[in-house]
Amino acid sequence: MTSTTADDGTAEADTDTDAETDETDTLTLVEAVRDALYTELSLDERVMILGEDVGENGGVFRATAELVDEFSAERVVDTPLAESGIVGTGIGLALSGLRPVAELQFMGFSYPAFDQLVSHAARLRSRSHGQYSVPMVIRMPYGGGIRAPEHHSESKEAFFVHEPGLKVAVPSSPADAKGLLIAAIRDPDPVVFLEPKLIYRAFREDVPTAAYEVPLGEASVRREGADVTVYTWGAMIQPTLIAADNVAGEAGIDVEVVDLRTLSPLDTETIVESFERTGRAVIAHEAPKTAGVGAEIAATIQEEALLYQEAPIRRVTGYDVPMPLHELEEYYLPQAIRIEEAIRETVSF
Amino acid sequence: MSTQNDAEQYGHSATTYGDDKPIRILDTDGTVLPDAEVPDLSADELVSMYEDIKLARRFDQRAISLQRQGRIATYAPMTGQEGAQVATSYALDDQDWLFPTYREHAAKYVHGMELESLLKPLCGHRDGYAIPDGVPIMPEYIPIATQIPQATGMAWGNRLQGNPERAALCHFGDGATSEGDFHEGLNFAGVFDVPVVFVCNNNQWAISVPRDHQTASETIAQKAAAYGIEGIRVDGLDPLAMYSVTSAALQKAKNPAEDDRRPTLIESVQYRYGAHTTADDPSAYRDEDEANAWREKDPLDRLQNYLTATDILDDELEAEIDDRIESRLTDAVETVENATTDPDSMFDHVYAELPDRLRNQRDRLRALREKYGDDAFSEVLE
Ligand SMILES: Cc1ncc(C[n+]2csc(CCOP(=O)(O)OP(=O)(O)O)c2C)c(N)n1
Ligand SMILES: [Mg+2]
Numbered sequence: 001m002t003s004t005t006a007d008d009g010t011a012e013a014d015t016d017t018d019a020e021t022d023e024t025d026t027l028t029l030v031e032a033v034r035d036a037l038y039t040e041l042s043l044d045e046r047v048m049i050l051g052e053d054v055g056e057n058g059g060v061f062r063a064t065a066e067l068v069d070e071f072s073a074e075r076v077v078d079t080p081l082a083e084s085g086i087v088g089t090g091i092g093l094a095l096s097g098l099r100p101v102a103e104l105q106f107m108g109f110s111y112p113a114f115d116q117l118v119s120h121a122a123r124l125r126s127r128s129h130g131q132y133s134v135p136m137v138i139r140m141p142y143g144g145g146i147r148a149p150e151h152h153s154e155s156k157e158a159f160f161v162h163e164p165g166l167k168v169a170v171p172s173s174p175a176d177a178k179g180l181l182i183a184a185i186r187d188p189d190p191v192v193f194l195e196p197k198l199i200y201r202a203f204r205e206d207v208p209t210a211a212y213e214v215p216l217g218e219a220s221v222r223r224e225g226a227d228v229t230v231y232t233w234g235a236m237i238q239p240t241l242i243a244a245d246n247v248a249g250e251a252g253i254d255v256e257v258v259d260l261r262t263l264s265p266l267d268t269e270t271i272v273e274s275f276e277r278t279g280r281a282v283i284a285h286e287a288p289k290t291a292g293v294g295a296e297i298a299a300t301i302q303e304e305a306l307l308y309q310e311a312p313i314r315r316v317t318g319y320d321v322p323m324p325l326h327e328l329e330e331y332y333l334p335q336a337i338r339i340e341e342a343i344r345e346t347v348s349f
Numbered sequence: 350m351s352t353q354n355d356a357e358q359y360g361h362s363a364t365t366y367g368d369d370k371p372i373r374i375l376d377t378d379g380t381v382l383p384d385a386e387v388p389d390l391s392a393d394e395l396v397s398m399y400e401d402i403k404l405a406r407r408f409d410q411r412a413i414s415l416q417r418q419g420r421i422a423t424y425a426p427m428t429g430q431e432g433a434q435v436a437t438s439y440a441l442d443d444q445d446w447l448f449p450t451y452r453e454h455a456a457k458y459v460h461g462m463e464l465e466s467l468l469k470p471l472c473g474h475r476d477g478y479a480i481p482d483g484v485p486i487m488p489e490y491i492p493i494a495t496q497i498p499q500a501t502g503m504a505w506g507n508r509l510q511g512n513p514e515r516a517a518l519c520h521f522g523d524g525a526t527s528e529g530d531f532h533e534g535l536n537f538a539g540v541f542d543v544p545v546v547f548v549c550n551n552n553q554w555a556i557s558v559p560r561d562h563q564t565a566s567e568t569i570a571q572k573a574a575a576y577g578i579e580g581i582r583v584d585g586l587d588p589l590a591m592y593s594v595t596s597a598a599l600q601k602a603k604n605p606a607e608d609d610r611r612p613t614l615i616e617s618v619q620y621r622y623g624a625h626t627t628a629d630d631p632s633a634y635r636d637e638d639e640a641n642a643w644r645e646k647d648p649l650d651r652l653q654n655y656l657t658a659t660d661i662l663d664d665e666l667e668a669e670i671d672d673r674i675e676s677r678l679t680d681a682v683e684t685v686e687n688a689t690t691d692p693d694s695m696f697d698h699v700y701a702e703l704p705d706r707l708r709n710q711r712d713r714l715r716a717l718r719e720k721y722g723d724d725a726f727s728e729v730l731e
Contacts, residue, residue, distance in 0.1 A: 056634040057557030080527035080563050081493055081555050109492055112529060147422045147473065149451065151491045289710070319710045324695040326422055327473030330726045331692040331714060337725040341717060 024206040029199055032174035032207050033063045033139070036181035037101065039211045041071050044099060047185060050077040050086055051103030051139075060105055061141055061200055087113035087138060091121050094136040094190075101185060107142035107194065108151035114159070121190040122165030137184045137191050143235050143286050144318075144333050145198035147326040154323045155234075155286040158293050160192045161264045167191040167216055168264040172237040174205045176261060179214030187216060194263075196234035219267040221274065225256035228280035228346050231271065231297050233260040236284045236334055243339035253347050263293050271297060272304045279310040280349075282342045284334045289317040311349035314342040369568055371618045372594055373584040377646040379654025388593045390439075392661045396670075398439055398588060399652050399662065404674045405431035405455035406649055408464070409623075411678050412454075412471065416627040420686065421471040425452045429622035430552055432588040432648025435459050437518060437548055437617075440595035446485045446507075446517040448500040452550070453489070453520050460486055464681035474690050494525040497534030497547065501612075504538070504545035504602070513611075516544040516602040518595070524555025526569055538612040539576035544602035546595065547614045550585065552621035557634035573614035585619030586648045589655075619643075692718065 027035060040047045049064055055078035058065035068076040079086050083104055090100040104110045110117075117138065125133045144153035160168045169184055169191055171177035177195070184191035222237060223244055232240045237259055244255035258274050260267065275281055281301055283294035294315040301313060316334040324332050374385040381387055390398070409428045415421045427434060430452065438459035441447065447460045454467045461484035469477020470489075478488040490496040500519030507515040525531055526549060538545050549569050553560045566572055573580025579601075583594045598613035605611050620643035624631050631640075656662035696703060696711040703711075718726070 052555075053557045055557070058633065060556070060628070078558050078562060081524035081558065082527040082529065084529055085527070111492070149423055149470070149491060290706070319695065319714070320707055321695050321699045325470060325473040325475050327690045328475075328692055328695050329473075331718075332695065335726050337721055338717065 021208065021210055023209040025209055026204045027174045027178075027207045028201045028204050029171065029174045029177045029195070030061055030063050030201060032171075032177040033181060033195060034065060034067070035207065036178040036185070037064060037067060038070065039178075040099075040101075040182060040185045041067065041075060043211060044185075046097065046099040047101065048075045048077065048093070048098055049101050049103065050079050050090060050093075052079060052081055052086075052105050054078060054103050059103060061197060063139070063195070064103065083109060083111075083113035084116055087116040087121065090136050090138070091116060091124070091134050094134045095124075095132060099135055099185060101137045101139060104138060104140040106152050107140045107156060108154050110138075110140055113138075117160070117166065117190075117192075118163045122163045125189065126165060133188055134190045135188050137181070137187075137193050139181075139193045139195060141195045141197040141200070143196045143198050144323060144329045145235065147329075150323075150325060153326075153329065155318065157194055157263055157285075158287055158291060161293055161296070165189070166264060167262065168194065169216055169262045170194045170196065170234045171214075171261065172196065172199070172222075172234055172259050174203075175207045176214050176220070176259075178207050179212050180216065180261065182211055183213035183216050186213065191216065194234065198235040199238060202238070214261070217262045217265050217267055219261055219270040220259045221256060221270070222259045223255065223257040225254040225278065227254045227278060228282060228343055229256040229258055229274045229278045230282045230284060230339065230343065231258045231260060231294075232284040233263065234286070236286060239334060239336040240284055240339055242336040243343060246336065247340050247343050251344060251347075253343060255343060260293075260297075266296065266300065268300055268304065271300060275301050275305050276308045279308050280346045281313045282316060282339065282346055283313065284316040284339050284342075286318050286333055288320045289315055290320050292317055311346045314346050316342045369570070369582060371582040371584045371616075372590050373587050374589040374593065375587045375651045375655055377651065379651045379658065381655070386593070388589055388596065390592070394439075395652075395656060395661055396666065398435055398592075399649075399656055400670045400674070401435045401455065401459055402432050402588065402649050402652060403670060404677070405435060405458070407674050407678060408454060408458075408467070411682065412468070413623070413627060415682065416471075421468065422473060423626050423628050424471055425626045426621075426623040427452050427454055429620050429643060429647070430550055430585065431455045432652065433548075433550065433585040433591045433617045433619055436588040436591035437520075437595045440592055440599055441518060442516075442599075444485060444515050445599065446487070446500070446503050446515070448487050448496040448503075448517060448519040449489050450493075450496070450520055450522065450525075451489050451491050452522070456520060457486055457489070460484065462486060464677060465684050468681060468685040469688060472685050472688065474685075474688055475694070476690070494521055494528035494530040494534075497521060497525070497530050498537060499534075500547075501534045501538040501541075501543055501545050504543040504611075505541050508541075508543055513544050514603045516546060516599050518546045518548060518599070520548050520550060522555060523549060523551040523553065523560050523563055523569060524558065525549070526572065527555075527563055535573070535576045535578065535612070535614065539578045539610060542611050544611045546598045546602055547612065548595070549614065549616050550619060551616050552585075552619050554621050554625070554631075554635070556625045556629060557631075559635075568616060570614060570616035576612075576614075578610050578612040578614060580614045580616065582616045582618055584646075585617030586643070586646045586651070588648050588652050591617060
């Protein structure tokens with residue numbers, strides 16, 4: 001993890017960073033998100049947060065807890081209840097020279113903002129031939145497994161990945177959450193930052209106290225293995241790692257796990273490099289199967305590494321149905337058992 | 350949100366439409382205000398309304414405690430708002446359409462849904478959304494304000510098909526008025542002059558955001574003027590005022606006078622006594638004194654005082670009502686807790702006909718369950 005300096009506003013940061021590189025805090029993923037926001041609000045006075053209930057309430061998941069007290073109600077803004085308003089004014093704020101970080105309360109409530117996101121945030125740079133750009137971040141919790149009401153559990157990352165001009169990042173660990181979010185805030189283009197709420201508080205890990213970036217567009221190998229690669233992201237890393245351990249024990253299958261971390265732009269190099277070593281791929285995601293990001297990964301492998309392929313590429317995904325209410329979500333989500341089955345099928349092909 | 354000087358703040362007549370003062374019939378102690386006209390409801394109807402409000406309150410307490418015990422998932426309480434919910438549904442004709450949010454449990458129940466169906470989605474069963482055949486209620490709307498243009502469309506469709514006497518009543522909160530769908534729904538309603546009644550349950554809060562931060566408009570009712578339709582403020586903790594105003598608005602929607610537009614925006618001025626949902630902690634953003642001031646005007650107490658003073662309600666009847674309520678709640682909870690859902694059912698009703706691709710997915714899940722057993726599926730989600 002390298003610490004980089006963003007544009008002018010953060011120039012001072014580097015000294016601090018270098019002085020304290022060894023210090024860490026033990027944080028959950030959602031605390032690491034807050035830490036990234038705190039860090040960037042401190043270092044860059046252009047950064048501001050806007051969203052529903054992000055102020056005094058500190059966000060419904062506490063991702064902005066106490067930030068309004070630390071900074072001000074002008075920089076941590078409770079908006080009216082209007083997602084198109086949040087993203088639309090966010091675009092204007094970004095065009096004016098600020099660095100807005102918008103929180104949409106759940107991915108399932110991002111759709112009123114879709115027009116602003118895809119028609120404008122994503123395209124102002126190309127429409128204006130680089131004259132205008134929209135350096136903003138749109139954070140949203142996503143994914144299932146928390147027994148939430150309807151519309152609170154879906155994974156629709158493909159909507160955003162499909163839109164040229166948007167970047168899409170998904171952390172799966174506290175350290176990545178902080179580094180990716182800082183990179184997203186410093187990025188000159190709009191970044192949709194998806195937060196896997198199932199693992200918001202699932203575990204803690206050491207997170208550097210200083211500012212640092214995890215570069216957008218770089219996947220990470222979370223587990224090395226020789227027989228088959230499982231490509232996944234977000235909360236599905238956990239069942240995948242369990243599945244990998246289980247098949248290692250029972251069947252002696254050596255699984256590599258690639259955490260995509262950024263879904264747009266995809267890290268083709270890491271995807272292909274891993275596949276060239278294992279020759280087998282399983283892709284796991286919570287989103288529905290049809291036209292999910294898994295399809296893009298599978299097609300990329302076919303295009304780039306066909307001659308290395310030893311078995312059909314398998315996808316373990318949500319089904320092509322509306323996300324069910326919580327009584328059935330354990331059947332809908334890719335559980336370890338389903339990932340293991342796919343691994344075994346792929347290896348025994 | 351101020352509660353000082355009630356007499357100044359509330360109008361006394363159910364007919365002063367267009368006035369900024371919320372209309373009130375029952376004073377906070379349950380006495381009828383001078384000049385106010387008590388709606389034409391029989392003693393039985395009044396008792397039944399009272400029983401439904403009381404049931405709603407007990408339902409709320411029960412649901413909150415079930416949630417605390419982990420027996421149901423996130424629940425949106427309605428205490429303080431149930432008087433308005435029950436009263437607006439009493440104003441509906443059987444054939445009128447109801448568009449509820451996640452908070453209108455009592456409004457749905459009164460218009461014809463079973464108690465069990467209110468609890469089932471909270472237990473994760475999708476069939477709880479299923480409405481009894483012929484009962485014109487939409488499943489609850491969670492994405493804020495999205496129901497508003499749809500209610501307009503329903504009412505428009507009824508009118509286009511020669512049935513303007515079938516109105517739609519659409520609930521939403523104060524926060525919802527900030528969404529684009531609020532504007533679009535009310536604008537269409539005015540332009541096409543459709544038989545719809547919009548009920549904004551202004552409970553002063555949208556989660557942690559107070560009403561005065563939601564809009565710079567002084568009232569929500571005044572927004573109606575921009576769409577060329579009527580806006581009325583009502584004391585939403587006065588069930589009789591809510592009933593009168595909603596009935597009149599529905600009447601106008603169905604049979605407008607020559608110069609009237611059919612749609613009305615009713616701002617029901619009320620308060621969310623409790624948390625936004627069981628996942629919310631209001632102490633993070635509001636002062637309990639404020640909630641306590643509103644509790645002084647409680648709809649259940651007011652109606653109880655009125656009915657006792659008019660000799661409609663006595664201890665014996667009250668005890669009967671309590672017994673009925675408790676046994677219905679107990680039965681409903683038991684039924685729901687014994688409910689099960691077949692994993693196959695998530696593939697049902699996605700389309701009128703199950704596509705092959707989906708059938709294959711369903712069959713693969715079946716095969717896996719047979720091979721490994723259902724326990725294997727609960728591993729990761731604890
Ligand atoms: C489009 C959308 N954005 C955000 C949310 C999350 N959310 C659920 S309820 C709520 C507040 C709603 O306030 P209000 O309209 O006043 O209704 P109330 O809950 O007070 O009854 C919010 C922001 C949502 N459900 N839908
Ligand atoms: Mg509200």
